Structures are given as structure tokens and as C-alpha cells.
Amino acid sequence: MTTPLLDVSELRVSYPGQGFRARPHEVLHGVSLSVRAGETLGLVGESGSGKTTIGRAVLGLVEPSGGRIMFQDRDITRVPAKVRRSLARDIQVVFQDPYTSLNPSLTIGDILSEPLVVQGASAGDARSRVRELLDQVGLPADTAARLPREFSGGQRQRVAIARALAPRPRLIVCDEPVSALDLSTQTRVLDLFVDIQRRTGVAYLFVSHDLAVIRHVSHRVAVLYRGDVVETGPADRVTASPEHPYTRDLLLAAPVADPARQRERREERRRLAALKSSDTKASRS
Template sequence: MTGPLLDVSELRVTYPGRGFRARPHEVLHGVSLSVREGETLGLVGESGSGKTTIGRAVLGLAKPSGGRILFRDQDITHIPAKVRRSMARDIQVVFQDPYTSLNPSLTIGDILSEPLVVQGSSVTDARARVLELLDQVGLPADAAARLPREFSGGQRQRVAIARALAPRPRLIVCDEPVSALDLSTQTRVLDLFIDIQRRTGVAYLFVSHDLAVIRHISHRVTVLYRGAVVETGPADRITASPEHPYTQDLLLAAPVADPARQRERREKRSRLATNKSTETKAS
């Protein structure tokens, strides 16, 4: 492999219009980004910016209408479903809601071992791997015999992470994986992601609307606005001194613990919104 682990070039995704004679709607307008081995690229933007669609396109759940997606130098933009399924070992996903992504009628042990057995592991090897995974995400061994409903939201997300790690993937697409959790649990789960990456070398394409979350976990950040990239660069710079007005607005909208700083941010954001409105009327 000579290039990055994941290389997305000029990606476009178009959805059919709703209703009779409705025009197709393009949600991604030539997006380019890359993820290196062992790196976390944070995708940040407000709802409707197209960040989740990028993850879905990488996973084969959204059909690109243009551009190219390379994984380990292999073009996976339009590969057949059978080939796509064979890539599950290398590309996994953690969804937003840890409960609906887990089969409520299966024990945690069955949830984690089932994909391993399907991919050819023996039952004995799968059970051993399950114990290893539970330890890796900080859950007790007896969790294997319990059902998802017996766990808290943070614990269920740990199970979802363990399931994604089961086949030892090279890349995990994380689609708002902590947005359904409270703040203290968010921090613990984010730290778990970081610890797992340090130990395994897995790469993350991490989708979030929260710039504070992106700052915590990412090496680099790509900012999306209405289906287009407006800014990209090292996480330290993008989350501290962004250049694009939209990213600046996202930064000001992020909550801080200090009430005085929060008030200053709110006032500055209000001034920026007033200036934008005045500029729009003048033009």
C-alpha cells in the first residue's frame, strides 16, 4: 500500500427527490478527504451537512453518483455486494444508538461471537475472542451471559465497540457514537476509543456535530457545510483558531464550563450573526 488507508476523492452522492416529478437532490458536492493508518479524522458539521452520508458511502450504504473511494489502494466505489461483505473484516462501524444496534434477544456473548463464526472462526476460538474483547472494552467476563437491556447506555456502547473490534478491522466508521450519552459517560467512552487505538493501531473516521468531542479524539479535522468541505487541518488548529467563518461559528456554539467565557462566546456569536445579516441585506 502506497497511499493513505482511506482516500475519498471528489465524492458526490445524490438522492432521489421526494414527490412526483421532484428533482434529485445532491447532498455531497465533490468531497475529498483521507485517513491514514492509525489516525482519527474527525468529520464535523451541523445536521444536514453530509457528514453521515460520507460514512455511509464508505460503508457501501449510500451509492456515490460521482468521485472515487479507495481503501488500501483498492477502488471500492462501486464494488459488488459480495465483495463488500468480504471487506467487513477491514471496515467496521459503531452507530449512534447502542441499544437499537444490538439484537435485544441475544446475549452479549452471542452478539460478539456470531460474526466471528460466520467469518470462519471455530466456536472455541470465538468464545476466547469474546472474553478478550470484553476485557479490552472494560466489561466483566460474566457480561457475555447477559442481555443488552441489562446494561447502561455507556456499557451498551462498549459492547458495540467490542463488536466492531471483533474481526480486527483496519478502519472503524464512528457515526455520532457518543451523542446519545451523558457528558461524563461521553468522556469515558472517548478515552476508551483513544486507548484502543493506541493498543491496536485501528483508524477512525469519526463523525460528530460536536466540536468539543472532535477536539478530544481527532488528529485531523474536516469541516463540512451543506455537503462541501470548508476547512481541513490539524485538530489543534481547527478547534482553537479556525479560519472559516462557519467553523468559527461552530467553535463559539460549543459549550464551556466557565460561565463568563460562555457569555462572551454567546455575545460574539450574536455579533457575527448580526454582521452576516447586515452583509446579506447590503448585497
């Protein structure tokens, strides 16, 4: 069996408690998952489930309190800042908000070429790579001379994707990358992610609260609930016929275009909520 590109084992993350002598609050309780080369693993769960914290731990933005993160057979759980910077060649990120993730005072060309020059590329090579990146994400060549404020949200997110692709990474952490976009733009950007993966072989750790988004881009899915993985499996199965009650609830919460099906989903959610309520009362009595 092929060794995973990313292997997260028994990951725990705690944040300081609020108040004097407050105990730390553990948000991940021993999460294990893996991502193979060229694969998309979708992490799905509601707000506060811990999915974004996993991505931040992989990126080195939070320090794990336990467990291990392996990347290309190398332990990156806790590494010095210099080593973490060198990992940026292989691990990149696309953030949620395209409006705040780009420096408003730099042109798009400077935004895309800056990380390349820092990593040792000549100015000529950087310009050539910028043209290649803009073409890759479907933006015209004159984009390089313009400022971020001149573009729509979807176009800015394309620039953010191009920036992540600049050093030719092996893995991109995608943290809710389409949640700030309207539905039609979401679809175009998701299709872009899929097309880029097909052409480059990059792997994605794709974080979202929306099962429909996860189904669109993922090969496999891990469902998180309150810091624990409650279900994993192929995307087609987990997003269509989930086994865990929490995943079924997420599926019923996802909007659909058919009003009749949407009404049925609302009624099923009410029925399940009533069952949960009666079970809770029975356990207390």
C-alpha cells in the same frame, strides 16, 4: 509519502427528489479527504451537512453518484455485495444509538461471537476472542451471559465498540457514537476510543456535530458545510483557532464550563449573526 488507508476523491451523493419528476437532491458536492493508518480524521458539521452520508458511502450503505472511494489502494466505490461483505473484516462501524444497535434477544456473547463464526472462526476461538474483547473495552467476563437490556447506555456502547473490533478491522466508521450518552459517560467512552487506537493501531473516521468531541479524539479535522469541505487541518489548530467563519461559529456554539466564557461566546455569536444579517441585506439592495 505513505499511501492513505482510505482515500475519498470528489465524492458526490444524490438522493431522489420528493414529488413527481422532482430532480435528485445532491447532498455531497465533490468531497475529498483521506485517512492514514492508525489515524483519526474527525468529520464535523451541523445536521444536514453531509458528514454521516460520507460514512455511509464508505460503508456501502449509499451509492455515490460520482467520485471514487479507495481503500488500501483498492477501488470500493461500487462493488458487488459479496465483495462488500468481505470488506467487513477491514471496515467496521459504531452507530449512534447503543439502545437500538444491539439485538435485544441475543446475549452479549452471542452478539460478539456471531460475526466471528460467520467469518469462519471455531466456537472455541470465538469464545476466546469474546473474552479478549470484553477485557479490551473494560467489561467483566460475566457480561457475555447477559442481555443488552441489563446494561447502561455507556456499557452498551462499549459492547458495540467490542463488536466493531471483533474482526480486527483496519478502519472503524464512528457515526456520532457518543451523542446519545450523558457528558460524563461521553468522556469515558471517548477515552476508550483513544486507548483502543493506541493499543491496536485501528484508524477512525469519526463523525460528530460537536467540536469538543472531535478535539478529544482526532488527529486531523475536516469541517463540512452543506455538502462541501470548508476547512481541514490538524485538530489542535482547527478546533482552537479556526480560519473559516462557519468553523468559528461551530466553536462559539460549543458549550464551556466557565459561565463568563460562555457568556462571551453567546455575545460573539450574536455579533457575528448581526454582521451576517447586515451583509445579506446589503447584497440584496
